[in-house]
Amino acid sequence: METTERDYFKILGTLKQVQRDAYRDIINGALTVLITLAFSIALIYILTLVHGGTNSGLISVVEVLISLLVFYVSISRLALMFWNSWRITVYPRLPLEHLNNKSHNARLYELLKREDKVVRKVANLIALSITLIYLQFSGKISVLTSLIEVPRIFASEPVLIFLPLHVIVLFSIAHDIPVLAVLREKIRNELDEVKILVERSRCPICENVIPKKSIHCPYCGARIEEKGGADEE
DSSP, X not given: OHHHHXXXXXXXXXXHHHHHHHHHHHHHHHHHHHHHHHXXXXXXXXXXXXXXXXXXXXXXXXXXXXXXHHHHHHHHHHHHHHHHHHXXXXXXXXXXXXXXXXXXXHHHHHHHHHHHHHHHHHHHHHHHHHHHHHHHHSSHHHHHHHHSOOOHHHHHOTXXXXXXXXXXXXXXXXXXXXXXXXXXXXXXHHHHHHTTTXXXXXXTTTOOXXXXXXXBOTXXXXXXXXXXXXXXX
């Protein structure tokens, strides 16, 4: 019984830590977008002052690169914001006041971090692909090809530049999807072992979520009847 409750609290602590990480990542993502935008505006302003307001080729190239940077950062952070929002809401509301911050399941946390890393990679690759599409069809590619020496065939057919890049991105995503599926299955197995997501009970006195087969409530100490003592969700 003690082992079950200990595992239960470790799982709760791990999920709560993941939710904290997700909140922090959302804030960091918003700050990244703001910092990128501020840096881009400042850089263009400085270059314009240095060149006396003339529309030189260097400024044109920098403007294109900065617009691509802002576009990529915005799209990728938006995708990660949705991912982190899912991480926050997918798990049940947890009784924070009873959790020990040092209590966690190291294996589960490692699996969740690996899953987060793979999802971030996929999201960034998708954002990169969208940015390349934006570059290809926005006319900005013509600005670059007019200022940079490229073979005529690539200047006249930009798709020959972008198609191999899209293929590489898609191959990388295709490689990561099975990895993500395996990680999700391992995470599900870890959660099922303590039956937090599949089977839960509530203490009839304090109404906190408790392990299904608890004899006493770990929060208020009330004795839980084996039959009908705890309300099933």
